[in-house]
Amino acid sequence: MVVDPKVSVVIVISRGVEDVDRYRTFTNCFSSLSKQSYDHEKFEIILVNSGANYSSQQINELIAIAAQDNTFFTYLDPKQGNIGAARARNYGANAIRFGKTKLQSDIIAITDDDVLVPSNWLSELIKPYTANMNVVCTGGLCLPPKPLTEKNIFAFYDLVIYGRCFKHKVEYSELYDQLPESYTSTDIDEHPVYTGSITYDRKVFEESGGFPEDYPHFVYGEDANLKERIMREQLGKFIFVPVISTHLALYNWQRFMLQQMSRGISILYYEKNHNVKVQKRLNIALRIIATPIVTVINLLNNLRQPKIAFLDSVAYFWRQYGKLKYYNSVYE
Known part of the structure; x- marks a missing residue:
């Protein structure tokens, strides 16, 4: 792996924008991506529209955010309605391969449209690749906002579930302040696996076929499926990185x-x-x-x-x- 790898961040939008709060949440998350501390000559944002009814004005607002931060940005719309997250992410990855984006990147990073990432998100997730560790994937955590877990029972339960998915058991109460050190994952059900905060070596991602596109949109596990296939072929290591992103989901019944x-x-x-x-x-x-x-x-x-x-x-x-x-x- 090169010393300063180029990174393409793929993010999929698939929901309407009638909800003003929802659109505001996404623009905040998009802005957090655009303001990464990683070298802006070495990363880009690829936005794939999977059935979201965004107006030209709203897309232009995103373009303006990226331009203000000197961040490379590509907007892709297959115009096929909601094609599902797996297929949409693969669509973004294929656009890189066919030269339809700004960079020929070394690494694909993936997050969701309701995830607020810290400014060092990319920098931390990329470090293991530059350490000559035969890394094919790195990932961090997407946790509910800490104050919300203290008053919202559903956000609290999400936190509990995240704590159960480490190589070594971690109490949910420790997740914000006492994260475990980086480790190599050997099981498909442990971090890193979730697509809210994850990166892949692009060559390995392409050779493995990317995410399985036959998964219905209401079935989970396309991320674990990809991890399982890469592990089975022994293509490289999966590294958990202790960097926390914030999942701004609607934590309700x-x-x-x-x-x-x-x-x-x-x-x-x-x-x-x-x-x-x-x-x-x-x-x-x-x-x-x-x-x-x-x-x-x-x-x-x-x-x-x-x-x-x-x-x-x-x-x-x-x-x-x-x-x-x-x-x-x-x-x-």
Whole structure:
């Protein structure tokens, strides 16, 4: 890897802008990307429109933000509606390969349109590549705003889940102030994997085929699928980097419910595509019926943190419900 690699940051927009607060959130996140401390001659932002109804004026506002910060910017619109995050990200990566962007980059960085990144985000994620460590991927964290986790139960639960995805267990209460040191990941379910804060060696990304485009938009796991394929081919190391971005999601009941349903569906999707014995409809129904028992067990195992035990049980119910609801359309 070169000493000062060129980086392309791919970000996908797929939602409408009727919500003024939503658009304001995105422009703030875009501005945080544009103001990176990384050499502005060495990175670019690629914005892929996947069905968002942005006006010319709004696109021009983004162009102006990038220009003010002397940041290379390319706007791409496949004009195919919502093509899904995986396909849209691949579209951005392919644009680099075919010379449709400002740079022929060495690294692809990915974040989401509701993620606020710190000014040193790219600099920190790029460091392992320059240390001659045979690195193919680096990633940090996307955590809810700390004050929100103290008053919003759904933001709090997201924080708990993030803490469970490290190589070595980390208490959620330590995530903002006592992050673990950088480590090499050896499991597809541990950080780094999430596409809110991640980078890939572009050559390896292309050789591996990028993100799988057959994943329905409500199924999670295209990021883990890519990680699994790269690991299987032993193409290089995945490095966790202790840099925190802020996830400005809508932490509410609807998001929580749909998120858990999608996680349940994703389990079935994974089993189907990996020749694993797929859970039967009856077994899923019995799991739903057993939710009260699961709740009691969770509470007994976590007497000191009953709130987490309760949320785990509610999440369990909606995961099973998601499996059952989607079962027929997946397997029949």
